[in-house]
Amino acid sequence: MKMKLEFPAKIIRKPIVSEICLNTGVLINLERVNIEATWATMIVDVEEKIEEVTRAFEEKGVEVEILEEPIRRDDGRCVHCGICSSICAMGVFSFGEDYKVEMDPSRCIVCKNCIELCPTGALEIY
Amino acid sequence: MNKSIEEINEKIRTGTVRVVTAEEMPNIVKDVGTKEAVKEVDVVTTGTFGVMCSSGAFLNFGHSDPPIKMRKVFLNGVEAYTGIAAVDAYIGAAQTSKSRGMEYGGGYVIEDMISRREIEVKAESYGTDCYPLRNLETSITIDDLNQAVMLNPRNGYQRHDAATNSKKDAIYTYMGPLFPHFGNVSYSGSGLLSPLSNDPTYKTTGMGTRIFLGGAKGYIIGEGTQHDPDNGHGTLMVKGNLKEMDPDFIRGATIYRYGVSIYIGLGVPIPILNEDIAKSTSIEDKEIVTNLVDYGVQRREKPVLRKVTYEELKSGCIEFNGKEIKTFPMSSYHKAREVAEKLKEWIEKGDFELSMPVERLPVKGRMKNMRQTKIKPPVKHLMAKEVISANQEISIEEAAKVLIENEIDHLPIVLTDNKVVGIITSWDISKSVARGKFKRVSEIMTKKVVSVEPEDLADVAARKLEKYNISAMPVINKDGEIVGVISSGDLSKLIGKW
Ligand code: SF4
Numbered sequence A: 001m002k003m004k005l006e007f008p009a010k011i012i013r014k015p016i017v018s019e020i021c022l023n024t025g026v027l028i029n030l031e032r033v034n035i036e037a038t039w040a041t042m043i044v045d046v047e048e049k050i051e052e053v054t055r056a057f058e059e060k061g062v063e064v065e066i067l068e069e070p071i072r073r074d075d076g077r078c079v080h081c082g083i084c085s086s087i088c089a090m091g092v093f094s095f096g097e098d099y100k101v102e103m104d105p106s107r108c109i110v111c112k113n114c115i116e117l118c119p120t121g122a123l124e125i126y
Numbered sequence B: 001m002n003k004s005i006e007e008i009n010e011k012i013r014t015g016t017v018r019v020v021t022a023e024e025m026p027n028i029v030k031d032v033g034t035k036e037a038v039k040e041v042d043v044v045t046t047g048t049f050g051v052m053c054s055s056g057a058f059l060n061f062g063h064s065d066p067p068i069k070m071r072k073v074f075l076n077g078v079e080a081y082t083g084i085a086a087v088d089a090y091i092g093a094a095q096t097s098k099s100r101g102m103e104y105g106g107g108y109v110i111e112d113m114i115s116r117r118e119i120e121v122k123a124e125s126y127g128t129d130c131y132p133l134r135n136l137e138t139s140i141t142i143d144d145l146n147q148a149v150m151l152n153p154r155n156g157y158q159r160h161d162a163a164t165n166s167k168k169d170a171i172y173t174y175m176g177p178l179f180p181h182f183g184n185v186s187y188s189g190s191g192l193l194s195p196l197s198n199d200p201t202y203k204t205t206g207m208g209t210r211i212f213l214g215g216a217k218g219y220i221i222g223e224g225t226q227h228d229p230d231n232g233h234g235t236l237m238v239k240g241n242l243k244e245m246d247p248d249f250i251r252g253a254t255i256y257r258y259g260v261s262i263y264i265g266l267g268v269p270i271p272i273l274n275e276d277i278a279k280s281t282s283i284e285d286k287e288i289v290t291n292l293v294d295y296g297v298q299r300r301e302k303p304v305l306r307k308v309t310y311e312e313l314k315s316g317c318i319e320f321n322g323k324e325i326k327t328f329p330m331s332s333y334h335k336a337r338e339v340a341e342k343l344k345e346w347i348e349k350g351d352f353e354l355s356m357p358v359e360r361l362p363v364k365g366r367m368k369n370m371r372q373t374k375i376k377p378p379v380k381h382l383m384a385k386e387v388i389s390a391n392q393e394i395s396i397e398e399a400a401k402v403l404i405e406n407e408i409d410h411l412p413i414v415l416t417d418n419k420v421v422g423i424i425t426s427w428d429i430s431k432s433v434a435r436g437k438f439k440r441v442s443e444i445m446t447k448k449v450v451s452v453e454p455e456d457l458a459d460v461a462a463r464k465l466e467k468y469n470i471s472a473m474p475v476i477n478k479d480g481e482i483v484g485v486i487s488s489g490d491l492s493k494l495i496g497k498w
């Protein structure tokens, strides 16, 4: 399950992810990390004990958002060209039956590279 | 056995016509041979669904009261061409929006019209005795127009080069994003389904051929612009009634960092009149060859790297220099199939009869290049050849001294063999002094150096300086050695001279 974590300024410097890994014994995979002067966001992938991990982050002051399907496609606009498949390194898009572009949104790490490259504006991140 | 169009149309009327798509034809010909195929099959339908910038529509708005002679007209903020009669205009697919730039444009206006959405119209004029109105604002839908005729000067390319990029920076082209060092390959066209690939000598394709255009009936009205049969690059000029089109087969598009365009679904039916035609419609992807071209070279003549078939391109991966490169299409094969299937359905249902062209497309001729009376010189004639560079072992103080003594802003950092490994600017030095913890230039230099080649034209260099927002860059030859430095100052000297 992918999660978006938002760290407020005062806790950016703390090793929170490591602490939670140690305390819960859950492996946390960092997929995207953005650290700025006053805030930080991370996209992480957590395989088990989702609720426990969420609670642990929240107790430390981290805002947690579960990304069930972070990327969405307007199927009425998609023309199944496949440009998105060339840009997405996570393999969210692939050609399936009848040369349709199929999606596996659970693989998305919200890098947003595909959004502007989709010629018909069919893709959206929320 | 030979057949005539009239015989085929009679079969369409009586519901006995046999129609197959260009995807089905190869196997039929393989199984029964061309002779039997002529007996069995009456029509082969083709289809393509791709980005076709050379498209647009003529619109007639009817007269306002008091009347206006529109000198400029904007449809949802996108300018249409009005250098024709008072309330006629041509909306071009590639025109960008005045306020939204590449996010919206002519292609989207056309899609919105077909989807029967309201379009905001703003027009300006200078006022005449017969057309006194100077400004007009209104809102219309396509049904309010007298005519809305799609007229596309160039669609349905017979063959399109596949594109890749040898250079070290990603480029964003009309062939999509091309990643550095042959990172990917893009291609366009539907291969064996492509209209002109199935009739490469234009036996049944020409002025007056009835076709599928954007989900409605349309016509080929002649050769397209840049029609280049000598090189196997034929093109079509087509028209159709926008009011009858289907948003499923027309889609406004934005090609990232390139511009606005439109996806168009186009299909041409091919009557199987004789064995020759049966044979040409049995073409397969492995027989359709195109050039893999290096778009990294920003010149008109781009190096052809190898020949490549549509079978390879469609497989998702091709081999180049012993490496596998991922391919991606700019056009939609899924949609191309829908076009060919839909056209097949129309003919089978008796809704679409075939027409023989009154004139075939020209089978001879080639595309000319532009006659340019002034061409700006290549970078090698403009650059400063006395290159001041430094070794990466020198200290930051020494580098600062070199910059000041020579009154320069950029200092390329090289190895002993003149190969560039980085560049520093006076700004890098000030930053490092402010932070105070660095000693050698190698620690603070920019390692990803933006550069040009000596043969690149002045405009290519100017575009690069602008793209990366820098004022100068080294000129590096094919062996990676520095041979000069080009600055915006060197380039601006050209203004007025060339
Ligand atoms: S790039 Fe956009 S239109 Fe093309 S397949 Fe992907 S989502 Fe669909």
Ligand code: SF4
Pocket (backbone or CB within 6 Å): A071, A087, A088, A089, A090, A091, A092, A107, A108, A109, A110, A111, A112, A113, A114, A115, A125
């Ligand atoms: S946002 Fe990034 S990871 Fe997600 S689908 Fe787009 S390119 Fe792939």
